[in-house]
Amino acid sequence: MSNSLWMTTRLSLNVFSRHYLKAPLQAGAILLGFILAVMLLIGVRATNENAVRSYSQATELLSQRAQLILTPLAGKKSLPDSVYIRLRQAGLSQALAVLTGTVTGKQGQHWDIQASDLIAALSVQQQTTAHNSEQSQQVSLLSSGIPLAKLLSGEPYILMSQSHADQVGTNGQLELEGMALSIIPLDDELGLGKAILMDISLGQRLLHQPGELSYIALFGDAAQLKTDISQLFNLQGNTAQPKPFEFTEQDAGEGLISLTRSFHLNLTAMSLLAFVVGLFIAYNGVRYSLLKRQRLLVQLQQQGVPQRALLLALLLELLTLVIIGSLLGFILGLQLSHWLQPMIALTLEQLYGARLLPGLWQWSWLYQAIGLTFVAAICACFPLFNALAKQPLARSGSRFEQQRHAGRYQQILFATAIALLALTAALFPFSQDYKYSLVLLGLVTVAIPLLLPLSLRLCLSLAQRVSQHGLWQYAVAESKELIAPLSLAMMAMLLALTANISMNTLVGSFEITLKNWLDVRLYADIYIRPPGDKVTDTLAILKSHPKVTQTYGQWVHNSHYQNTPISLMTRDLHSLRNSNQMKAQISNLWPEFFRGKSLMISEPMAIKFNLNIGDMVTTPEFANASQPALPIGAIFYDYGNPLGQVIVSQPTWKKLGLSSNPTSIAAAYAGDISQLEQQLQQQVPLSAAQMYNQAKIKQRALEIFKRTFSITLVLNSLTLMVAAIGLFSACLMLTQARQAPLARLYALGVSRAQLRNLVSIQMLLIVLFTCLLALPAGALLGYLLINKVTLQAFGWSIAMVWDWQAYFKVVIIALIASALAVLLPLYWQTRRPLVSSLQQEAL
Structure with missing residues (x-):
């Protein structure tokens, strides 16, 4: 760069900085857009990347990811703790005993607990922390000053994260299974989340499972561990003994990453939408600032400043604003992630069994945010920069000329939107994967605001x-001139409203669909999950009870299909026929199915593996039973299991050699269900946490699955708030720019009250038309979300339901927000002497 060019560029930057000192509102509006855009982008990215990191680094509480798991044999629900004792005696210090289950609280609520060998957990934590620099600052349980002696002696102490303890604890205590337990709160950085952790001895007492374990986690080289354990239990060679357990190798988190990919993709899509809305706000600020400096740019060129220097100065100014806005947005985004993480952690924990580690952040995110924001800002602003820098020196920036250019620009935007919608319609039949459907969704999302001006x-x-003559017709006519300066803010508002309406459609439709599905699925009055050794006693009591009119059973076996975990299951005759809603089936389903000639699979599994009626399905159990595969006879709806499900008939189940004892039992009861629960607790005995009545299951299912979309709704609300802030800043700048026209009307005899009513009606008219356009646009996006993205990503068919009350509620909220955005700056401006504003015409 030559010295003269650099000198003139620096001079121009100095002039621009003086301009912003006199008009800080313009710089504030630009920075606000960049800050809001980067804040939501970084907040969601930090949360998503932390979740993915957690999947690959941690499975066990207080420890890291186990490489090998010893699980019970098929048909058994627990391991004897003698297996764990033998491993420890053989010197395998990297083994960890774990017992999990559900207990009841004082008010009948259910709590999931995990009991571990705390000494082993601490040992694993210290060893893995010492070898992992990324976790070198992780809080250590040994330095927490907790009463380890009391914990290990089986006294009633439990460990919880500080935040969870503050929510559920009463005076530092929690009552479970009638036992008062003292809470020991731990730092949230230990990653306990919503879990309740205790020593193994206390857990066995609460769950009434003495000498039993759910599984044993092993840390280290999986192949070497499997060899050592096989030798220890004499599982190799000709004299091999029957295995007392199954080996299950961990997948370094790939399973959870695959399972939750669509969940994180939805969050990313919402953050990108908010990013675009923020850029609209920033671009609106840049455009307003440039229009206010149009005469200044002409004067600088008349003074000899070359066009290249002006253009370079504008780009450097934009880069400076991007850097400042991105830095502030980065800081606020990390704070937003800190607020969002507990909500997301609860969703992932209850839906997918995943727990999140403490959040980490990287400086590279800031550099990437600056780069992305600057490139996006350049693409948006460069044509405007170039046009203003190269405008003829003798040309006046008249309002008529500006309106003529604005009209031509609006026609180009409308034509572009129509072309994008036509392209989406042409590609719609060919998008069979949710990733491509999201691309189509993005095209529609971009096209919708382009239609607006x-x-x-x-x-x-x-x-x-249709308006009356006089002042009101003038108000409507002048509103057409306001479209150009307000169009970007209204585009941002339209995007936010459209996203809000579409997500409300999705959530409302999902809730209704889920309720209908639960009404069919939950046909019994009580559902029981007894331990393996109490199944026979439970069935005997139910069958002999005079008020139990019918008993049902369900058998579940964990299996794999194409290296992906699934549930292989069967039910009793009545349940098989009446508890599934079919999406597709062969004409003679039940005769073929009960003769063992076909099977049924869940809709999520069918969509994930692209399976249809008649396709052959096999699992490892079929190979072991010398039966290669069975054709699909039916595909049933399923909203309750993130894993795929395969249902076979009772004869097929027996041929596969699977457990004869049901995994869970259901019963129809003619009376007060609480009486039956009390009787089972006393006679079997069963824990209250092992029994669920129909109402409790429905309530819990709705709570869990509505939480699937709760994070998206939060981000949706934040996007709407961002758009409202953008509209406020645009109205403030526009009202400031309109001081001279308002002063002319005041000089012609229009009162201040009439001026305020006029401007308010103008703005609310524009906002109302924007809201009306948002209704069909939101319905279109809702249709794509329900019938494309959600169906392909989650495998859920949802009946689309129109909730007009919710739609108009969103419109009313937008009108109220817009009224505030208009009235406040208008009130501030009209309080000033309006006649003095006529001086602006000469500036």
């Missing part, structure tokens, strides 16, 4: 024809 002009033209 010309649509607003047409709507205002129609309103002008």
Whole structure:
């Protein structure tokens, strides 16, 4: 760069900085857009990347990811703790005993607990922390000053994260299974989340499972561990003994990453939408600032400043604003992630059994945010920069000329939107994967706001024809001139409203669909999951009870299909026929199914593996039973299991050599269900946590699955708030720019009250037309979300339901927000002497 070019560029930057000192509102509006855009982008990215990191680094509480798991044999629900004792005696210090289960609280609520050998957990934590620099600052349990002696002696102490203890604890205590337990709160950085952890001896007492374990986690080289354990238990060679357990190798988190990919993709899509809305706000600020400096740019060129220097100065100014805005947005985004993480952690924990580690952040995110924001800002602003820097020196920036260019620009935007919608319609039948469907969704999302400026002009033209003559017709006519300076803020508002309406459609439709599905699925009055050794006693009591009119059973076996975990299951005759809603089936399903000639699979599994009626399905159990595969006879709806499900008939189940004892039992009861629960607790005995009545299951299912979309709704609300802030800043800048026209009306005899009413009606008219356009646009996005993205990502068919009350509620919220955005700056401006504003015309 030559010295003269650099000198003139620096001079121009100095002039621009003086301009912003006199008009800080313009710089504030630009920075606000960048801050909001980067804040939501970084907040969601930090949360998503932390979740993915947690999947690959941690499975066991207080420890890291286990490489090998010893699980019970098929048909058994627990391991004897003698297996664990033998491992420890053989010197395998990297083994960890774990017992999990559900207990009941004082008010009948269910709590999931995990009991571990705490000494082993601490040993594993210290060893893995010492070899892992990324976790070198992880809080150590040994330095927490907790009463380890009391914990290890089986006294009633439990470990919980500080935040969870503050929510559920009463005076530092929690009552479970009638036992008062003292809470020991631990730092949230230990990653306990919503879990309740205790020593193994206390857990066995609460769960009534003495000498039993759920599994044994092993840390280290999986192949070497398997060899050592096989030798220890004499599982190799000709004299091999029967295995007392199954080996299950861990997948370094790939399973959870695959299972939750669509969940994180939804969050990313919402953050990108908010990013675009923020950029709209920033671009609106840049555009307003440039229009206010249009005469200044002409004067600088008349003074000899070359166009290259002006253009370079504008780009450097934009880069400076991007860096400042991105830095502030980065800081706020990390704070947003800190607020979002507990909500997301609860969702992932209850839906997928995943627990999140403490959040980490990287400086590279800031550099990437600056780069992305600057590139996006350049793409948006460069044509405007170039046009203003190269404008003829003798040309006046008249309002007529600006309106003529604005009209031509609106036609180009409208034509572009129509082309994008036509492209989406052409590609719609070919998008069979949710990733491609999200691309189509993105095209529609981009096209919708591009329709707005010309649509607003047409709507205002129609309103002008029916408006009364005089001041009100002038108000409507002038509103058409306001479209150009307000179009970007209204585009941001339209995007936010459209996203809000579409997500409300999705969540409302999902809730209704889920309730209908639960009504069919939950046909019994009580559902029981007894321990393996109490199944026979439970069935005997139910069958002999005079008020139990019917008993049902369900058998579940954990299996794999194409290296992906699934549930292989069967039910009793009545349940098989009546508890499934079929999506597709062969004409003679039940005769073929009960003769063992076909099977049924869940809709999520069918969509994930692209399976259809008649396709052959096999699992490892079929190979062991010398039966290669069975054709699919039916595909049933399933909203309750993130894993795929395969249902076979009772004869097929027996041929596969699987457990004869049901995993869970259901019963129809003619009376007060609480009486039966009390009887089972006393006679079997069963824990209250092992029994669920129909109402409790429905309530818990709705709570869990509505939480699937709760994070997206939060981000949706934040996006709407961002758009409202953008509209406020745009109205503030526009009202400031309109001081001279308002002063002319005041000089012609229009009162201040009439001026406020006029401007308010103008703005609310534009916002109302924007909201009306948001209704069909939101319905279109909702259709794509339900019938494309959600179906392909989650495998859920949802009946689309229109909730007009919710739609108009969103419209009313937008109108109220817009009224505040208009009235406040208007009140501030009209309090000033309006006649003095006429001086602005000469500036």
